[in-house]
Amino acid sequence: MDQIHVTLPDGSVKDVPKGTTPVEIAKSISPRLADAALVARVTVPNDGQGELIDVRRPLDRDVKLQILTDRDPDALYVFRHSAAHLLAAAVMELYPNVKLGIGPPVDNGFFYEFLREEPFTTADLEKIEKKMHELAAQDIPNERKLMPKPEALELYKRTNQTFKCELVDEKAVEPMVSFYTTGKFIDFCRGPHIPSTKRIQAFKLMSVAGAYWKGQEGNPQLQRIYAAAFFSQKELDEYLHRLEEAKRRDHRKLGQELDLFSIEEEAGPGLIFWHPKGGLIRNLIETWLKDELLKRGYDLVYTPHIMRLDLWKTSGHTGYYKDSMFGPVEVEKADYQLKPMNCPGHILIYKSRLRSYRDLPVRFGELGTVYRYERSGVLHGLLRVRGFTQDDAHIFCTPSQIESEVEACMDFAFAVMKTFGFDKFEVELSDWDPAHPENYPGKPEDWQHASDSLASTLARMNIPYKRIAGEGAFYGPKIDVKLIDAIGRPWQLTTVQFDFNLPARFSLEYVGEDGARHQPLMVHRALLGSVERFFGILIEHYAGAFPLWLAPVQVQVCPVSEKVADYAKHIAETLKNHHLRVHLDDRNEKLPAKIRDAQLQKIPYMLVVGPKEAEAGTASVRHRSKGDLGPKPLAEVVAALQEESQSRTIS
Ligand SMILES: [Zn+2]
């Protein structure tokens, strides 16, 4: 009899007859494991990653075997794929005439696409979801079947599944084509799948979206039903809650409610109008930033918004960056280009005179407004726009200065995060692919030196990071910092990038200690990225409830009646004289209405004043989230607010 050796993760080896299945082996270990087994990973000795297979697939050779349960992320992927099949099975029962597209797992769930004349409505989705639960409860096995290719094509022709026919025709290379059945439903599929439908309980059909077949315009448009799916109801609920939270924090909605900014159709898409309250916050951000730039040895520069097109030819942007630029403008028979980047402007200032090694490093900082073409379909509030202001800087330095400059950039980035209230982040170092030096401009030794400097700087600063080879920009290695917001979403923010390309294209030089001319190293760096985008992130991070130092209105004074109008005015004046941003709500409204409106505007503090307070020279302090803090002497209130605002306390 044919025996095979199956090595388990703990190193033990089982001798079993050829054809034994993973689930049988699981059962021999414990019935509970067999019950929990969703999929198996088999690795043929000396063959890398291994392959995921059905737990009922017979083993035919010596393998390493791992049984995956709902504790394994790879099993979740398979689970979602099986859930996609369940969706298609339900749809086919309810609407037998639809044509099937593809149905893969995706982040947080899965989709399946269908061709159907009528659009799927919310009522349809409810019906489908119900049918899916019904089928799931029947514990229908997912079974793998093999079919000769001509037979497979015939099957799909007979059932009028043209897209599937196309897929079998293109993708099935082996003589035998693999299919999976779930009851009556059959699908051309490589698998693997979880054993049956019964585990698929925690899912929710979320939306329907149009998608061209194979993503190609001109092809028929299918309807994609998107769903969220998790192993447990708890995880699904948490996910739905996160979505709700994200919706509640949507900066476009809050931007309107708090009157921070707008996009005016009359002016064009992707262009931001900063309203007084948004403008005030922007001014606070920019003032802080400029002070820091000067403290940290940067020079502030300003460069034109429009420059000769030829300049952008020299920089190379008209080549590789053309699609992201607005078209040129003709002036006196010469073409001019609206700037998509600030780098060439800073380079021209650098080049305006001969630099010596003693002048380096040169650090030019600019809040530089740039314009980039983005398709209208991808524009999104403050996050994807066509005109924005970068907190841009370029550093020109010698090779021996790299490490201290990179360290200073990272230190600056952390100061930004701390000041604006972000304490979680991820760092990535994107490198070149040293196996293909021919793909990169500049000398390989410079690349190596720059990459090593970035890595050793991060190591010296004790910053954990992920190194990604081959993912650097073509012109140099870079460090990216992603911050994690209040609800756990990552946002790409700071970037520090080397550039071996532009210094060569513009023949940048400095006179070295040896009296000879050398090419300086150039670093592009932006901390906030763009002020618009950063503002969008801030709004969502704080759900519009900015810390005191950033709040457009810091205090609202709420007199309880006309009788204390003078005292209320006195308080407002006093606060104003102490550089606090105050609004006096002297409307003829009841106190609860005044408080409700201040809460809706997310104003940090409310000072309630009535006859008692007027007599005692106090104010009753109320905080937007901490509630009533009781009456306090006015001088004490002023001092506390000033301290909280000036120290930029995050609360
Ligand atoms: Zn499939």
Ligand SMILES: [Zn+2]
């Ligand atoms: Zn640049």
